[in-house]
Amino acid sequence: MPFLGGSLAFERFDVSGFDAPQFIDEHIEILDSHRAGQTQTSSTENIHVGFLGGSHLFDPDFDISKNVINDALHCGVRIDTNQIPAAIRNAWLQMELAALAKDNSSGVPTKAQRKEAKEAVEQRCDVEAATGKYRKMQQFPILWDQRNSMLYFGGSTGTASGHCADLLERTFEIELRHVSAGTIAMQWGRDNKKLAEVEDLVPACFVPNHHHGDIAWTSEHSQAPDFLGNEFLLWLWWTLENETDTFELPDESEVAVMLNKTLTLECPAGESGKEVISAEAPTRLPEAMQAVRCGKLPRKTGMTVVRDGQQFDLVLQAETFAISGAKIHVDEDIEFGVEDRIDAIRTLSETIDLMFHVFCARRVSSAWSKDLGEIVNWLGASDQQDQKSAA
Structure with a gap:
């Protein structure tokens, strides 16, 4: 993980509401109870976010001697999504429309046929998503500096940092505020x-x-x-x-x-x-x-x-x-x-x-x-x- 070796890239969040003087076994248990991969993503509507031990994409192991270093909690966050790429969805839609409109004298699909095509594509997306073929996993390192009430997020702000912040706020009952100029x-x-x-x-x-x-x-x-x-x-x-x-x-x-x-x-x-x-x-x-x-x-x-x-x-x-x-x-x-x-x-x-x-x-x-x-x-x-x- 970059915080422990190699070059660094991060944005910061101020942490408030964390009253413990130091990280203890209870906090490690919180990480473990919300670890990544416990729930499989089979629906295109689901996004699953969980903690990683910090060593690699599938690291499920947490330990205070491993994850707490110099008054700082080091681990990872994994975001699992299951989204069908837009280009593939569009291709399926065009194929459905062409099949439905082939017998139309105008060659143009009717309103009812467009609705039928969209429903068919949604069904196909659900079936394809269930196979796990389009499942995507992303990991991001985090370093929570308890001494300075600062969270270092190893990525850029946006959707990923939002999911990470939400997970931390829910599980540790804290509040995060993005640091900027x-x-x-x-x-x-x-x-x-x-x-x-x-x-x-x-x-x-x-x-x-x-x-x-x-x-x-x-x-x-x-x-x-x-x-x-x-x-x-x-x-x-x-x-x-x-x-x-x-x-x-x-x-x-x-x-x-x-x-x-x-x-x-x-x-x-x-x-x-x-x-x-x-x-x-x-x-x-x-x-x-x-x-x-x-x-x-x-x-x-x-x-x-x-x-x-x-x-x-x-x-x-x-x-x-x-x-x-x-x-x-x-x-x-x-x-x-x-x-x-x-x-x-x-x-x-x-x-x-x-x-x-x-x-x-x-x-x-x-x-x-x-x-x-x-x-x-x-x-x-x-x-x-x-x-x-x-x-």
């Missing part, structure tokens, strides 16, 4: 008595004549200011280019940062599309600067961060703060076990959040107007340099 900013605001200031923030204008009202990728169901994640990446880019590559974090530690490997930018108005740049130093390429000057904002970037002697390579998604392709660099001369790896995941998560906290403090302070003005000038100066080079 906006929720991190609001929690920072609560902790620092700046919540009102955070809630009053609106998207900044970095390029004249490119004011952002509604941002195309913002969820209409969320009130969290996730656009701050995009602004954070642009501010970080500007800071690294013009100020420093080393930051003092709120806990008085230091982090060194470098943007590398990949950069994705997109028009927040949904008008001029997306640009994906792959290079050793993508932010230094002229096409990256040109994209920002056209009003695009960063949505994803690769980066290397070093804190307290620990180096991480990762890709950060701006709005969700999802991490992918993360590698933990380990000195070959140092013994590094699974407990150390879980501590490293905690450090990675904390480091990214603390970096964002530095930005949040700037964003709600009087210093932001200065930063914004300098970013605007930086982009304008780059534009003028490109025009001179072209001339």
Whole structure:
């Protein structure tokens, strides 16, 4: 499972309502009583979700010594579905319609024949589903960090994470809240008595004549200011280019940062599309600067961060703060076990959040107007340099 070895990819959920000071045998029994594969999926309407021991797709074994590591619960979730592919359903429907309409003078099936064809296809789907031929199994690793009330889900948010969250909430009687740039900013605001200031923030204008009202990728169901994640990446880019590559974090530690490997930018108005740049130093390429000057904002970037002697390579998604392709660099001369790896995941998560906290403090302070003005000038100066080079 990726949390215990290899590269990492995860999104996070805050956990509330779990009152136990540590994981015990009772919690392992809950996993076992809801393990995957106990119920076979034979209907196209059924989706079965259950826990896995964590080793592989069919691992049914749970044990406190195996699944509880360094104050964290590690296991898997398997989602079994039994859906007939849409292309096959459509083919069956066309075949039924052709057979029913072959004797029609018009060659077109009647309304009654269309209804009959649909009913025949549904019956066939039920029969085919019962064979298990189209059964699909997906597994996702989870790491529940009890120490920090944080759940790491080894996949992207969507249907899979929804099923996983529902299973955990039902079985452990807890509540999960998806972590995003906006929720991190609001929690920072609560902790620092700046919540009102955070809630009053609106998207900044970095390029004249490119004011952002509604941002195309913002969820209409969320009130969290996730656009701050995009602004954070642009501010970080500007800071690294013009100020420093080393930051003092709120806990008085230091982090060194470098943007590398990949950069994705997109028009927040949904008008001029997306640009994906792959290079050793993508932010230094002229096409990256040109994209920002056209009003695009960063949505994803690769980066290397070093804190307290620990180096991480990762890709950060701006709005969700999802991490992918993360590698933990380990000195070959140092013994590094699974407990150390879980501590490293905690450090990675904390480091990214603390970096964002530095930005949040700037964003709600009087210093932001200065930063914004300098970013605007930086982009304008780059534009003028490109025009001179072209001339």
